[in-house]
Amino acid sequence: MKIKCIAIDDEPLALRLISGYISRFPFLELVGTFENAMAGAEFLKHNPVDLLFIDILMPDVMGTELVRSLKNKPMVIFATAHKNFAYESYELAAMDYLLKPIDLKRFTKAVEKAQDYYKYKNGLDNETEGESLFVYAEYRMVKINLRDVEYIESMEAYIKIHTIESKPVITLMPLKKVLEKLPDKSFKQIHRSYVVNIQKIRSIQNRRVQLTVAELPVSDTYIESLRNALNK
Template sequence: MMIKCIAIDDEPLALQLISSYIGKFPLLQLVQTFEDAIAGAEFLRNHTIDLLFIDINMPDITGIELVRSLQNKPMVIFTTAYKNFAFEGFELEALDYLLKPIDMKRFSKAIDKALDYYRYKHGIRDQSQAESLYVYSEYRMIKINLNDIEYIESMEDYIKIHTKAEKPVLTLMSLKKVLEKLPAEDFKRIHRSFIVAVNKIRSIQNRKVQLTTAELPVSDTYIDSIRNLIKKK
């Protein structure tokens, strides 16, 4: 596995630092760097890469505008000296968002995320690791181990993923869409507002499912299938 990447930044010292950091990761191949955003955009339209490091504030075209113009987007890690572009990065489903000056420890975390997501997209599975779900939340991509999910709640245009952690993860997605990403044998819809992890069901009584930390209603549409699940356990 080799991840091809390029870096675009109008600051030579910033490019030099990113190039140096990339060189410390054997699985990353730095194909080219660009101080000129227009030249970088042209390269991206004619070449396929896996990962793009790009500064947001550049004179000819911003990094946001450049990424938005791409038809086939690679994984994107934005770099910037400013904090006020996080929402735009979220809108474009950026992998991560690094604030300058970038330290090696923070850069390494972003690369770990890129490697994990690359394996996820290409179906490269490590059997020693739990299966995962990737969602965008708080302006970054978040990895959630499926074993940690207890239930998923619909919040109009958003869903709230309740896990072992204290704070649920809120992301812009429908229940139908997230259900398509989950293994059908492990997650079941019980209500128009809820999906539950089958292995977290403790009992069902009076049209309510008792989970490890919550009690949820079961609608008429799903009651028989949920009762059958309980019988098989």
Template sequence: MTKLKCIAIDDEPLALKLIARYVHQFPELQLVQTFEDALSGAEYLKQGTTDLLFIDINMPDITGIELVRSLEKKPIIIFITAYKNFAFEGFELEALDYLLKPIDARRFAKAVEKAIDYYKYKNVSPEGKHANSLYVYSEYRMVKINLDDIEYIESMQDYIKIHVRNAKTILTLMPLKKVLEKLPANKFQRIHRSFIVAVDKINSIHNRKVQLADAELPVSESYMDFVRKWMKFK
């Protein structure tokens, strides 16, 4: 695997030293540069290629939120802060994770492992694009969902609700059409303007109703071709 090029921006020198020490424990990462000055860090980000950015929220000249918002091409973002009250801004910018100061080594490792996994997910070849997982932004963090655990996906206007086996549902801001593009066509099928179903979770289809283990979903007339094909091979 290609090493992720990362930089860290924080106006506290001790925080930067700690981040550097933690980063060097991961052979998958290459710490290219650190910046105590946010404006210098912003300039570097606009000129070079960065895969992963560790950035403090509260800095004197420009906040980490403002800096990330100004970037045309955003790397994977892990925010670092002494406060918990920036969650909505992190959601808006789709930060992968956020770490609270003082940074705990185990929590840092968990965030980095997620970043490495997400980088692989984003950079697989087109042939392997639909691997075995899906990433969505929910509850102020990027969440990984195993495709085999999805039973069906429900549209709720601008949001979708992903119904996962043996777990709570996951709500994320995304249209149904967009999530369908991220899913392998041989495993997931749209059956209604409001529903996508995991094909292998279907128990039966009767009277234009798809029966799952814990749900019954309607089938629209425009998606009856799928029903006929499914019935043919059963």
């Protein structure tokens, strides 16, 4: 498996650093570097790639605007010296947002995340289908192992994913949308505000579900389907 990538940055030293880092990872194939953003954009029109490393503040065009203009968007990792574009990178569904000077450890985390997502999207993941979910949180793509999820809480336009050991992950996604991505055999809606991992249910009593950590209400609308799922 090779992930084809290019790097666009008006700073030659930054380009050399990113190119050197890329060469350390056998699964990455660098097919081009560009100091001129418009030249990079022209290359992308005729040469689709899997992953784009790109600066944001460049003299000819903003990196965010270049990404927004692409018809076939690759995975994107922004590399910039400026913190104030993080939210815009989130809106563009960037894999990650790296602040310069970029150290190898942080770069490694970003490209390994891109590798995981590439496998996930192309059906190359060794995990059984339906065992993981990718969401955008904290300005980067986050992989959630579904076996670790206890329940998902609706917060209007957002959801909060509660896991057993780590802190909750908050992402911009309605509860209905995440339900479409979850395996029905393992996750059930029990309330307009909650979806639970039925593997984490310890008991049901008085219209309340006791999970490993939390206790949640069950509405009349969902109690029967929940009992049927547990009896299978």
